[in-house]
Amino acid sequence: xxxxxxxxxxxxxxxxxxxxxxxxxxxxxxxxxxxxxxxxxxxxxxxxxxxxxxxxxxxxxxxxxxxxxxxxxxxxxxxxxxxxxxxxxxxxxxxxxxxxxxxxxxxxxxxxxxxxxxxxxxxxxxxxxxxxxxxxxxxxxxxxxxxxxxxxxxxxxxxxxxxxxxxxxxxxxxxxxxxx
Amino acid sequence: xxxxxxxxxxxxxxxxxxxxxxxxxxxxxxxxxxxxxxxxxxxxxxxxxxxxxxxxxxxxxxxxxxxxxxxxxxxxxxxxxxxxxxxxxxxxxxxxxxxxxxxxxxxxxxxxxxxxxxxxxxxxxxxxxxxxxxxxxxxxxxxxxxxxxxxxxxxxxxxxxxxxxxxxxxxxxxxxxxxxxxxxxxxxxxxxxxxxxxxxxxxxxxxxxxxxxxxxxxxxxxxxxxxxxxxxxxxxxxxxxxxxxxxxxxxxxxxxxxxxxxxxxxxxxxxxxxxxxxxxxxxxxxxxxxxxxxxxxxxxxxxxxx
Numbered sequence: 001x002x003x004x005x006x007x008x009x010x011x012x013x014x015x016x017x018x019x020x021x022x023x024x025x026x027x028x029x030x031x032x033x034x035x036x037x038x039x040x041x042x043x044x045x046x047x048x049x050x051x052x053x054x055x056x057x058x059x060x061x062x063x064x065x066x067x068x069x070x071x072x073x074x075x076x077x078x079x080x081x082x083x084x085x086x087x088x089x090x091x092x093x094x095x096x097x098x099x100x101x102x103x104x105x106x107x108x109x110x111x112x113x114x115x116x117x118x119x120x121x122x123x124x125x126x127x128x129x130x131x132x133x134x135x136x137x138x139x140x141x142x143x144x145x146x147x148x149x150x151x152x153x154x155x156x157x158x159x160x161x162x163x164x165x166x167x168x169x170x171x172x173x174x175x176x177x178x179x180x
Numbered sequence: 181x182x183x184x185x186x187x188x189x190x191x192x193x194x195x196x197x198x199x200x201x202x203x204x205x206x207x208x209x210x211x212x213x214x215x216x217x218x219x220x221x222x223x224x225x226x227x228x229x230x231x232x233x234x235x236x237x238x239x240x241x242x243x244x245x246x247x248x249x250x251x252x253x254x255x256x257x258x259x260x261x262x263x264x265x266x267x268x269x270x271x272x273x274x275x276x277x278x279x280x281x282x283x284x285x286x287x288x289x290x291x292x293x294x295x296x297x298x299x300x301x302x303x304x305x306x307x308x309x310x311x312x313x314x315x316x317x318x319x320x321x322x323x324x325x326x327x328x329x330x331x332x333x334x335x336x337x338x339x340x341x342x343x344x345x346x347x348x349x350x351x352x353x354x355x356x357x358x359x360x361x362x363x364x365x366x367x368x369x370x371x372x373x374x375x376x377x378x379x380x381x382x383x384x385x386x387x388x389x390x391x392x393x394x395x396x397x398x399x400x401x402x403x404x405x406x407x408x409x410x411x412x413x414x415x416x417x418x419x420x421x422x423x424x425x426x427x428x429x430x431x432x433x434x435x436x437x438x439x440x441x442x443x444x445x446x447x448x449x450x451x452x453x454x455x456x457x458x459x460x461x462x463x464x465x466x467x468x469x470x471x472x473x474x475x476x477x478x479x480x481x482x483x484x485x486x
Contacts, residue, residue, distance in 0.1 A: 005380075139356075140354060146369065153356065153373055155328035155330070155373070155382050156328070157328070158326055
């Protein structure tokens, strides 16, 4: 696997997340009734960062939760049939009924993980809306799923791999493209 | 019975079947049959589309009825409907119409007993252009699945952008737009890229013409090219296998640096060549569906050499 290009560095990532935080507040008229839910692994620190930014902008403490969705596969590969991502754990300690749930993930690819995440949220309540925020949208959707907030659109081929690294987990903030 | 009015009316399989027929015509075979009159009614100026239909019709052995707005009864106030009915009455077997109204065919097509082809409807749709673009991409990559296509320029005023984007998406490509600020179309569900990102990541860079006739403010040429156009330095960032497309007419040194029009990655003139074959395929397909022709004799024809 060889590295091709760095597409987002620390400051670009920070700017993208700041913009998304503003867009979330704008679209949700100030952010009342929202619940931010990060999808493990890297969606969780991203959700925390958005929560922090929203607090700074609007002085509003929004509830946060997390979903652990396991991919019974190398999560850099596309899903194949009978290889659907599955829910392992739900940590959402607030009632989502009539709330606007904002799912947060690092990379949007086929859409299958997000679908599993939506199922998980619907299992615990009836949110008034589910929205989706992703740091990177790399295209190649296999389901009719579209992000409401995108840090950066990165068209990719299926031979490419998008690697997201975050300070909290990887000790640096960076998004890069690798070639298989 | 179907007319050819919009790419949306055709299924993925039907689109692929037309592309396949067009590829076969390109190999040098085409059917010739009984006397067929084809009428070309162009209410808007056009070089490529009129001439391309003309060549396509002549290659198929049709008799071509050309019509000019300037010297016809349109000058006496004859409507499109009456003009079309006139051609039908005098024996035209297929009609090709371009008109400045976005919706010209909506009431017309149900009142005709011969096939009708949309060769451009205002700024709404230009489906034969879309088909030739598809053929050009298909020949290059032999698939549409997973191909990244960036449509760049004045998305808002373009009739190519929407129909191409929708068709490409249905065929499995990933479609992106890149537009000058203010020329986005928020009603279309495609993500936007900067021109720099588009050239670096996409397999097809499809440029649109800046439509001076629809813009009031002046875009100085150099300024547009450097900020939003395909410059030499941007072309160097493109992937090795990536191609440049443009529906033409090209504004050289505005949306694309002049020397790139004929460069190695450019398929601009190939698109025009493909236009002839794809129009042959569309016309024969319709005539067959309407029972006006059936596959009879196959005669060899010189392919266009590019």
